[in-house]
Amino acid sequence: MAPDHEHIRPDGGIDTLDPPPIDILTEDTLEPETLAENAPRLETVVELLNRPALARVYIYICYWGPVTPPEAMEALDLSKSTAYEYVDRLVDLSLVDRDDSTRPQQLTADPIIIVEQYVPIVITPTVLHALALQEVDEDIKYFVDRYGLGKLIAALRGAGLHFAGKTTQRMVASDIDVRETEAMMIIYALKPALAVGREHDPFFEYLFPDVHDEMDLPDLDEIAGAPTDSSDPDR
């Protein structure tokens, strides 16, 4: 599905009241069998959205993988029991694949995406990364506590436009209805999610169809500890 420019807005679609067209769901998409297949995926994403610490482990494995559990433990500064608890949960959710044929085990994770164009909702690795950063970044924590995830996604989109020179920070503040200084704060706090996402999130263009290759951000090659293997062989 091609990204639809019209439906991705700096305000993230908050307060959108227009219901989607009645015919977007068909008998085929409403087959109980199809609904049942999609249900686990929905639960999975809801759990990630509600547990930023879990999302952080998922994103680490997704971007840095294959990695071993001890590597994840060290990189994320987690206790051994916490790290294994999260990895077990991610394996249960089928988000992480654990290769038991090697010692230590190798963990990998496929990137996930959910796009609902009518609301709109965009959940991509970059979005989950932004959410997960609240575990280690007090500015993002403050913003999510005060405004919630929907505005964080809106701020992420605004930050991308800012780093591409397509909007001013005060316009972002006005678009998403936060104080100017709060917009400035969150735009810079989201820089790591954008810098890593544009290199390693294969779905980056869904959130930034217009500016994905125009952002002025630090080059990951220069940063110690940045993920190296791209999950997108085209880059």
Add this chain to the structure above:
Amino acid sequence: MGRDTPLSADQDVLVDANIFYAIGQPSNPQYQRFRRAIQHADVVCKLPRRVIGELGGSETDRVRTALDKGWAEIIDAPSPTDGDAVAASDIARRTIASETTKAEHEVEKTDAILAGLVIQYVRDRSTTGVVVLTDDQPARKGIENAVRAQGYTDAITVYGLADIIGDDPGDSMRLI
């Protein structure tokens, strides 16, 4: 590290609020590079009250820290009344609208007025050298166009953060 910066003690340095956020928290290497550049040049960042708004939310703590440490101060720059200054704000507004493909009336007032404030500052203080710092590309182009169009290129220089401390090498970013 002795990096050369374009700042010197005989200039007034007017900054947009975003500079305080672009450099991060005081523990951030970017912050330290910037503070060193300011102190090394023996200048104080002048932050127009109009541009920062009310200090109050906890997100403004870092601005207050810079004020407390003495390398920044809030100035009461008057709204532009001088003809050149008013025209400068109009030029900045048009430039920002064009850069962001928005209608002129959608441009935030504060983004556009910074150009006027700077020129008004030069007129009022009859100072010879003013540096303006902003980390916003469209706003920066707006000020540059306004300064050029109104013939103040000798008195006013516009810089981004990278001109003062170099490009962000990303060494201050926590990636995960």
